[in-house]
Amino acid sequence: MTEMRTLKVALLGCGNVGAQVARILIEDADALAARTGARLQLSGIAVRNVNTRRDVELPQELFTTDADTLVKDADLVIELMGGIEPARTLIVSALRNGACVVTGNKALLAQDGPTLYEEADKAGVQLSYEAAVAGAIPILRPIRDSLAGDRITRVLGIVNGTTNFILDQMDTTGAQFADALAEAQRLGYAEADPTADVEGHDAAAKAAILASLSFHTRFALGNVHCEGITSVSAADIAAAKDAGFVIKLLAIAEKLPAAGAETGGTEGVSVRVHPTLLPREHPLAAVHGAFNAVFIEAENAGELMFYGRGAGGTPTASAVLGDLVSAARRIVLGGPGRTETTTGHVPALGIESATTSYYIGLDVADQPGVLARIAQLFAEHGVSIEIMRQTIHTDSASNVESAELRIVTHRASEAALAATVEAVKGLDVINSVTSVLRVEGV
Amino acid sequence: MTEMRTLKVALLGCGNVGAQVARILIEDADALAARTGARLQLSGIAVRNVNTRRDVELPQELFTTDADTLVKDADLVIELMGGIEPARTLIVSALRNGACVVTGNKALLAQDGPTLYEEADKAGVQLSYEAAVAGAIPILRPIRDSLAGDRITRVLGIVNGTTNFILDQMDTTGAQFADALAEAQRLGYAEADPTADVEGHDAAAKAAILASLSFHTRFALGNVHCEGITSVSAADIAAAKDAGFVIKLLAIAEKLPAAGAETGGTEGVSVRVHPTLLPREHPLAAVHGAFNAVFIEAENAGELMFYGRGAGGTPTASAVLGDLVSAARRIVLGGPGRTETTTGHVPALGIESATTSYYIGLDVADQPGVLARIAQLFAEHGVSIEIMRQTIHTDSASNVESAELRIVTHRASEAALAATVEAVKGLDVINSVTSVLRVEGV
Numbered sequence: 001m002t003e004m005r006t007l008k009v010a011l012l013g014c015g016n017v018g019a020q021v022a023r024i025l026i027e028d029a030d031a032l033a034a035r036t037g038a039r040l041q042l043s044g045i046a047v048r049n050v051n052t053r054r055d056v057e058l059p060q061e062l063f064t065t066d067a068d069t070l071v072k073d074a075d076l077v078i079e080l081m082g083g084i085e086p087a088r089t090l091i092v093s094a095l096r097n098g099a100c101v102v103t104g105n106k107a108l109l110a111q112d113g114p115t116l117y118e119e120a121d122k123a124g125v126q127l128s129y130e131a132a133v134a135g136a137i138p139i140l141r142p143i144r145d146s147l148a149g150d151r152i153t154r155v156l157g158i159v160n161g162t163t164n165f166i167l168d169q170m171d172t173t174g175a176q177f178a179d180a181l182a183e184a185q186r187l188g189y190a191e192a193d194p195t196a197d198v199e200g201h202d203a204a205a206k207a208a209i210l211a212s213l214s215f216h217t218r219f220a221l222g223n224v225h226c227e228g229i230t231s232v233s234a235a236d237i238a239a240a241k242d243a244g245f246v247i248k249l250l251a252i253a254e255k256l257p258a259a260g261a262e263t264g265g266t267e268g269v270s271v272r273v274h275p276t277l278l279p280r281e282h283p284l285a286a287v288h289g290a291f292n293a294v295f296i297e298a299e300n301a302g303e304l305m306f307y308g309r310g311a312g313g314t315p316t317a318s319a320v321l322g323d324l325v326s327a328a329r330r331i332v333l334g335g336p337g338r339t340e341t342t343t344g345h346v347p348a349l350g351i352e353s354a355t356t357s358y359y360i361g362l363d364v365a366d367q368p369g370v371l372a373r374i375a376q377l378f379a380e381h382g383v384s385i386e387i388m389r390q391t392i393h394t395d396s397a398s399n400v401e402s403a404e405l406r407i408v409t410h411r412a413s414e415a416a417l418a419a420t421v422e423a424v425k426g427l428d429v430i431n432s433v434t435s436v437l438r439v440e441g442v
Numbered sequence: 443m444t445e446m447r448t449l450k451v452a453l454l455g456c457g458n459v460g461a462q463v464a465r466i467l468i469e470d471a472d473a474l475a476a477r478t479g480a481r482l483q484l485s486g487i488a489v490r491n492v493n494t495r496r497d498v499e500l501p502q503e504l505f506t507t508d509a510d511t512l513v514k515d516a517d518l519v520i521e522l523m524g525g526i527e528p529a530r531t532l533i534v535s536a537l538r539n540g541a542c543v544v545t546g547n548k549a550l551l552a553q554d555g556p557t558l559y560e561e562a563d564k565a566g567v568q569l570s571y572e573a574a575v576a577g578a579i580p581i582l583r584p585i586r587d588s589l590a591g592d593r594i595t596r597v598l599g600i601v602n603g604t605t606n607f608i609l610d611q612m613d614t615t616g617a618q619f620a621d622a623l624a625e626a627q628r629l630g631y632a633e634a635d636p637t638a639d640v641e642g643h644d645a646a647a648k649a650a651i652l653a654s655l656s657f658h659t660r661f662a663l664g665n666v667h668c669e670g671i672t673s674v675s676a677a678d679i680a681a682a683k684d685a686g687f688v689i690k691l692l693a694i695a696e697k698l699p700a701a702g703a704e705t706g707g708t709e710g711v712s713v714r715v716h717p718t719l720l721p722r723e724h725p726l727a728a729v730h731g732a733f734n735a736v737f738i739e740a741e742n743a744g745e746l747m748f749y750g751r752g753a754g755g756t757p758t759a760s761a762v763l764g765d766l767v768s769a770a771r772r773i774v775l776g777g778p779g780r781t782e783t784t785t786g787h788v789p790a791l792g793i794e795s796a797t798t799s800y801y802i803g804l805d806v807a808d809q810p811g812v813l814a815r816i817a818q819l820f821a822e823h824g825v826s827i828e829i830m831r832q833t834i835h836t837d838s839a840s841n842v843e844s845a846e847l848r849i850v851t852h853r854a855s856e857a858a859l860a861a862t863v864e865a866v867k868g869l870d871v872i873n874s875v876t877s878v879l880r881v882e883g884v
Contacts, residue, residue, distance in 0.1 A: 024591070024742065035590055035658070130588060136743035138588030146572060146580030148477055148771075149466070149763020216477065283749060286728050300466065300760035301578035301750060307725060308746035318742035321591020329590075334776075 004033060007328055008043040010074035010099075012067055012090060013081035017104060017131070018045070019056040020317035021078060026058070036325050037332040044070045046081075072097060076327060078320060079103040088112060095119040095127065100327035102320055104131030110205035110221040113212065126330055128323035133206045134159050134292040136315030137308040138322070143213045147298055152214040154254040154297040156440055159206040161290035161310045162197035163229050163249040165189045167237070167275075168288050171246055176234045189290050199228035200273040203251045210294070211253035211271040215346055219253075223348035225272040232275050236435050239361055243389075243406060245277040246285045250440060252276070256349060268349035274438055277359050282441040352415045357386065357442050359408050361434035362424065366392055366401040370429045374405065377427070381420040384410040386442075402431065408439060446475060449770055450485040452516035452541075454509055454532055455523035459546060459573070460487070461498040462759035463520060468500070478767050479774040486512045488523075514539060518769060520762060521545040530554060537561040537569065542769035544762055546573030552647035552663040555654065568772055570765035575648045576601050576734040578757035579750040580764070585655045589740055594656040596696040596739040598882055601648040603732035603752045604639035605671050605691040607631045609679070609717075610730050613688055618676045631732050641670035642715040645693045652736070653695035653713040657788055661695075665790035667714040674717050678877050681803055685831070685848060687719040688727045692882060694718070698791060710791040716880055719801050724883040794857045799828065799881035801850050804866065805873040808834055808843040812871045816847065819869070823862040826852040828884075844873065850881060 011022055025032070025042045033039045045058070046067035064070055067090055071077055077094040079101060081087045087108055094101050096119065103109070109116070109132055120127035130140050134157065143152070158164050162184060169180040181198065184190035196202045204226040211219045229249050240247050253271045278285045283305045287293040292310025297303055309315035364370050371390065378385050387408040394401050409417070421436055453464055467474070467484045475481045487500070488509035506512055509532055513519055519536040521543060523529045529550055536543050538561065545551070551558070551574055562569035572582050576599065585594070600606050604626060611622040623640065626632035638644045646668040653661040671691050682689050695713045720727045725747050729735040734752025739745055751757035806812050813832065820827050829850040836843050851859070863878055 020742070028591075028593075031593070032591060136740075137746060138584035141588050142580035142584060145768050146583050146764040147760065148767035149470075149474060149765075150760040151470075151473070283728065286725065298578075298760060300462070300756045300763070302754075302757050304579060304748075304750035306746075306748055309744045312744075314742045315744050318589065318592040318740060321742070322588040323591075325590035326587050 005038040005332065006041050007038045007075040007331060008073060009040050009076045009078065009324070010043055010070045011045045012071070012077065012079045012087070014045050014047050014054060014058075014063070015080065015082075016313040017316045017320065018078075018080040019054050019058065020313040021080065021320050022058050022062070023056045024317055024321055032321070032325060036328045038328055040076070040324065040328060043074060046070050068093070071099070074099050075331060076324060077101045078324065079105060080320070081105075082107070084108055084111065088116075091116060092119050095123045095125055098123055098125055100126040100128070100331065102128045102131075102323040102327060104129065104316060104320060106132040106202070106205040106209060110208040113209070113220070114218050126327040128327055129209070130323050131316050131319035133209050134294055134306070135308070135310040135312065136318045137292055137294065137306050137310065138319070139294050139306050140209070140213055142306065143210070143296070147296070147301065150301050151299040152296060153299060155210050155214050155252065155294065156284060157206065157210060157251040157294040158248055158284060158287050158292055159210075159251045159294065159310060160197055160200075160203040160249060161292055162190045162194065163200075163203070164287065164292070165290045166198070167229060167232070167247055167249065170232070170234060170237045171241065174234055174238065177230060177232060198230055200226045200249060203249060203273045207251035207253060207271050207273050210251060211269060214253055214296075215255065215269050217269065217346050219269070219271055219348050223271050225274070225351035225354070227274040229275050236437065239406065239435065240277050240359065240437070243359070243408070244280055245359070245439070246280055247275050247437070248278055248284060248287075249273065250276040250284075252440070255346065256353060256355065268347040268353065270349045270351070270354040272351055272354060276356075277437050277439040278441045284441070353413065355411045355413050357409050357411055357439035358417050359406070359435065359437045359439050360421070362405040362407070363431040363434055364403050364405050365429045365431065366403040367429055370403070371405070373427065373429065374424065377423055378407075378409070378420055381423065382416050383412040383420045386410050408442070447480040447774065448483050449480045449517040449773060450515060451482050451518045451520065451766070452485055452512045453487045454513070454519065454521045454529070456487050456489050456496060456500075456505070457522065457524075458755035459758045459762065460520075460522040461496050461500065462755040463522065463762050464500050464504070465498045466759055466763055474763070474767060478770045480770055482518070482766065482770060485516060488512050510535070513541070516541050517773060518766060519543045520766065521547060522762070523547075524549070526550055526553065530558075533558060534561050537565045537567055540565055540567055542568040542570070542773065544570045544573075544765040544769060546571065546758060546762060548574040548644070548647040548651060552650040555651070555662070556660050568769040570769055571651070572765050573758050573761035575651050576736055576748070577750070577752040577754065578760045579734060579736065579748050579752065580761070581736050581748050582651075582655055584748065585652070585738070589738070589743065592743050593741040594738060595741060597652050597656050597694065597736065598726060599648065599652060599693040599736040600690055600726060600729050600734050601652075601693045601736065601752060602639055602642075602645040602691060603734055604632045604636065605642075605645070606729065606734070607732045608640070609671060609674070609689055609691065612674070612676060612679045613683065616676055616680065619672060619674060640672055642668045642691060645691060645715045649693035649695060649713050649715050652693060653711060656695055656738075657697065657711050659711065659788050661711070661713055661790050665713050667716070667793035667796070669716040671717050678879065681848065681877065682719050682801065682879070685801070685850070686722055687801070687881070688722055689717050689879070690720055690726060690729075691715065692718040692726075694882070697788065698795060698797065710789040710795065712791045712793070712796040714793055714796060718798075719879050719881040720883045726883070795855065797853045797855050799851050799853050799884050800859050801848070801877065801879045801881050802863070803876035804847040804849070805876055806845050806847050807871045807873065808845040809871060812845070813847070815869065815871065816866065819865055820849075820851070820862055823858055823865065825854040825858050825862045828852050846876075850884070
């Protein structure tokens with residue numbers, strides 16, 4: 001082989017993913033060089049403490065605490081520190097120096113993506129972040145490039161492995177949330193402080209990124225309506241199962257049309273994260289354990305699904321290295337960097353404009369005419385009922401009969417649904433509203 | 443918007459896919475221009491007969507029979523004529539003129555890809571062919587770019603919708619092959635002459651393309667071992683179902699290690715198409731009807747799956763337009779085209795080197811010691827048995843008992859398996875070998 005150019009790669013952060021990236025850069029150096037057309041030389045690893053013990057053995061001389069100097073001398077910078085600062089300052093510094101940047105920092109991208117994209121555009125360099133959403137699954141490049149000639153209408157993603165593991169455990173074993181969470185923590189699928197996962201914050205950051213790429217418009221974390229899974233009960237899961245559904249925490253981004261009362265008259269995109277009922281035959285329902293998947297509906301392509309490992313050091317490192325090789329090839333071949341397009345300009349809609357089907361569980365008095373009164377009330381609020389199912393329970397001691405009513409609606413707006421549920425609560429024949437859950441994929 | 447550059451797009455062929463591409467280029471012109479940074483002007487459509495009636499209404503003045511002239515004046519050429527000639531000559535002419543080419547011609551790519559890649563490299567232009575494999579599913583770009591920093595070890599693809607529809611029908615309804623084929627033809631999922639689909643030729647061309655990109659080495663159609671589904675019987679499907687498997691026609695490309703008798707001592711890639719048993723819980727087992735999916739195993743990423751519509755005019759048009767916008771953006775931004783890398787240089791292995799698990803059905807005499815003799819014979823040939831299951835049938839009229847024996851082996855080479863089956867046939871206690879089928883995903 002004739003003499004090859006060498007590109008200097010600075011790595012910021014050496015946690016779970018960073019350590020695997022460093023290992024692969026060293027072990028697979030020859031194969032990476034052959035595919036890139038340049039040698040990718042790991043010039044240093046910036047960490048807080050150079051003496052921390054790491055799972056992967058790496059040359060001690062690579063470690064430094066001086067991230068600034070490391071970044072200034074790099075052709076490519078990989079940011080895997082996480083958090084907002086100093087990650088943001090270092091990324092901006094790298095871009096201004098003309099380095100291409102690869103990051104997996106979803107929180108930073110969701111909070112301050114536009115600043116970073118503009119810096120990359122100005123410098124004409126590449127900012128890549130495939131690892132930020134759904135770990136190893138190639139999803140951002142297919143959305144940005146492969147579907148560039150299509151119109152995405154809806155994205156449904158299982159993008160948080162921790163919550164998928166917990167919900168899957170609850171579904172399989174009948175466990176309560178707290179027990180399934182404890183099991184996930186025991187197996188290393190959930191952190192000691194699980195807030196970011198179980199409250200949906202991690203999924204919300206990924207939803208903002210997916211929505212931005214899918215609809216060519218910049219959405220920030222503040223545009224995402226977010227509900228976690230802490231209030232999902234074993235009873236909810238059992239009722240869903242009984243009705244042929246499974247409950248998943250979905251990141252949803254969907255285009256809503258301009259016309260019609262349902263959307264309040266404004267065309268826009270609804271971006272949200274919430275527990276969702278899916279029919280058991282939906283492709284996303286078969287995504288088990290800590291796996292991730294993103295389901296896309298596009299006008300021409302129809303239904304697509306991308307499935308794989310959403311986390312873990314080695315799988316996520318694969319996504320980082322894919323971005324790195326692509327950016328390096330671009331340096332070798334010439335040609336400017338490319339970030340997302342923002343030609344869409346569609347507004348983010350509030351959760352009140354979202355439309356989904358709903359599953360509603362009611363504990364009602366067993367009296368003649370109850371079903372009719374409830375059905376009438378739904379109709380008055382413009383919410384159409386698809387399925388209504390009543391089960392009678394008899395308490396043998398008191399001989400009192402009560403009835404459980406399960407309703408699945410057609411698509412309705414959050415606003416109409418909320419008004420309906422309020423009105424239902426006011427009926428004297430209602431003992432309690434046992435659950436209100438959104439349904440997709442029907 | 444300031445004045446935008448216009449790029450001329452020549453379309454060759456106006457069948458099912460071509461007509462949809464033309465429609466979208468006209469209808470979505472503004473959105474495509476916004477995303478591309480240039481207007482994509484459909485300059486003409488080359489067809490054999492300009493007066494043929496088409497399903498989509500298109501301006502009559504676009505049609506021409508003079509493909510040569512159309513190609514000479516184009517910035518981008520979309521080839522959707524199919525077949526080897528004149529498609530090859532027109533593509534080469536376009537590339538030499540400096541035009542980027544988008545094609546969905548799997549037969550041409552599998553037969554003569556290297557010639558085309560070299561012409562594109564020489565001219566420094568882009569040759570893209572996402573539509574050639576698995577229709578609307580973005581699969582080639584993820585393999586080429588997203589997994590560029592990883593090592594793919596195995597690809598399993600359901601890449602032919604016709605055969606998947608037929609096998610799915612047989613599995614669901616218990617139909618025989620001929621009846622399921624007739625149903626597929628009635629519904630438009632199979633051609634009047636279904637040979638290319640049911641004999642596996644279409645899948646084999648796609649296997650060659652998938653293998654080439656996955657292993658950075660050029661594989662041609664001649665490197666692909668190909669078996670179709672015409673000999674798969676309703677009894678095979680029923681037996682597989684009973685044992686917890688489903689039968690799919692898979693396109694398989696897998697790296698086999700250098701060491702060990704199993705591979706004959708040569709490292710290489712086995713590329714093959716054949717009916718395959720998959721456990722019902724495997725993600726590919728849930729791919730129903732005419733859908734396609736590609737399952738990838740990579741060293742770092744682990745398991746990935748890509749799912750969607752593998753055929754149809756509009757879905758395939760989405761893949762064509764994704765390639766077109768990407769190629770056009772490259773023209774606008776500058777920078778040379780990029781085709782596949784061929785740095786792998788791994789040899790293609792013959793089917794005798796392939797290793798899979800096998801399912802073997804035997805009709806045996808019900809005598810003591812039969813199981814032991816058969817097990818001994820497998821052991822002598824180095825084929826390890828994973829599951830052995832015997833079912834006794836009694837014919838009430840004659841009172842003769844016979845036994846059905848089902849065996850699933852661990853991974854073994856084709857050569858060892860063939861020798862074992864030959865030896866088994868020679869046993870006096872064997873009435874017949876009822877089926878020998880390969881198994882993946884166990």
